[in-house]
Amino acid sequence: MAFSITEYAKNNVLAVQEYSILSWRGLANLFSQPRYLGDIVQQMDTIGVGSLPIVVLTGFFTGAVLALQSANSLARFGELSLTGQLVSMSMVRELGPVLTGLMVAGRNASGMASELGSMKVTEQIDAMRALGTDPSRKLVTPRLTATMFMLFFLTILSDLLGLAGGSVIALLLLRLDLNQYWTSAWQTLRYADVFMGLVKPVLFGYIIATIGCYYGLSAKGGTQGVGRATTQAVVASSVLILAVDLFVTRLLMVLMGPL
Amino acid sequence: MSEAGQNSTEKAVVFESVCLRFDEQVVLDDLSFELEHGATKVLLGVAGSGKTTILKLALGLLCPDKGRIFVLGNEVTAMRETELFELRRRIGIVFQESALFDSQSVEDNVAFRLLEEKVPAEEIQRRVTEALRFVELEHTLKLFPAELSGGMRRRVAIARAIISNPEVLLYDSPTAGLDPVTSTTIIELLVKQRDVYKTSALLVTHRLQDAFTMATHYFNPEKNKMLPVPRGWDWDSKTTFLVLNEGKKVFEGDATEIANSDNQYIQEYLTL
DSSP: OOOOHHHHHHHHHHHHHHHHHHHHHHHHGGGSSOOOHHHHHHHHIIIIIHHHHHHHHHHHHHHHHHHHHHHHHHHHTTOGGGHHHHHHHHIIIIIHHHHHHHHHIIIIIHHHHHHHHHHHHTTHHHHHHHTTOOHIIIIIHHHHHHHHHHHHHHHHHHHHHHHHHHHHHHHHTSOOOHHHHHHHHHHHOOHHHHHHHHHHHHHHHHHHHHHHHHHHHTOOSHHHHHHHHHHHHHHHHHHHHHHHHHHHHHHHHHHHOOO | OOHHHHHGGGEEEEEEEEEEEETTEEEEEEEEEEEETTOEEEEEOSTTSSHHHHHHHHHTSSOOSEEEEEETTEEGGGOOHHHHHHHHTTEEEEBTTBOOOTTSOHHHHHHHHHHHTTOOHHHHHHHHHHHHHHTTOGGGTTOOGGGSOHHHHHHHHHHHHHTTOOSEEEEESTTTTOOHHHHHHHHHHHHHHHHHHOOEEEEEOSOHHHHHHHHHEEEETTTTEEEEOOTTOOOOOOEEEEEEETTEEEEEEOHHHHHTOOOHHHHHHHHO
């Protein structure tokens, strides 16, 4: 069939429409019965507890390398003591949420897309609808709730581990005083920094779950289709996290004044 | 209001001038038929003639381009997805590939609808065992679908479909790809469901043999098996045939009428 620009545009508009409906229903389902609390807890375990190792490792090493790199620059101005401050600001405001989001996207957006995609191509989604159960309620809402909730706490953990990673470098390689490192890291943080750092994971969790579920539920074409859906889910959610991060950062800066 | 619309509450399923196309391909072309309560209609036709689509349309899983569909007095084609979930709980379906939830055990698969309805655990246990006994698979309770053979999976799918005592059952090629012995076991279950529980059913198949077995056999509860209807018996199997070709209805009638039909396509189809 010849390529038609109209068809291409129509398909894209349709995809955006379907994504919007799915992500809206995923949230709206929370406010009406039935709610699947058991599924929510199960997803929290899979997404939250299951992601702990990668989040801990990512946070720690990011904080460590950040301390190493920033110390290099700060030493040129004779301000090595500001290392704690720099690690703290960067981790809490930016790197903690974004890197945790990207890690969880890689692990869970792919997991959701492949699981739901396999269910779609083997008619299990149709079977669920035929049995009188709304897949958006049973499958999407628990994943959405669990990801938003758990990413929030995973980010806090990642921030803390990042600071810990930085402190190890500060102590062992930079020979800085630990007390000074932690005090400057703590005192530099203001309410607005923490707020910005904790709004982002909630938004990123929403992106990860809705994109993962959308690509899974729209998978077609057998196992190859499931593979394609998985890859697309990771790529789309990662890019969207980075793009949304930019806009949210700017928006919060405007709303809360210069930070 | 049309005749089909007026009669819709008296029939189990009504299709009224239904048309459907996927891109350029016509799947159903002006299809109309009715299914009486307690009756079975066998949908016959070569692969790709739109048989499975009919079942998906009846459940509201697909929406037709034109025409109206009534199931148990409800106009499926005018209902929203959220309203359809209520209606679907009164209908059972057995998918061609069984479509069991592969990460759940046989027990959880069969109990799915009851768990959704928050039925007490003891009752779920009793009804799951009963449904699995109906398909003679009580011993598979704790197994997973991947551990079952194709025929067993179909029987579990039947158990899942009948557990909530649906008013209409939709079977999508329940014997496709199975050996003759397993196929007969499954047809026997269908006959049992028809004669013991009087459930209305649409059966999609491309195996003529299954269709004729349905029409010429009855279920004997004392002997707990399916038996051929003896000659001279005044027995109405309530089983009719509908033959489709390229989305169009080419025949509708009972077993005798199809055997004596002079329609060229039917004759060719019967001798295939």
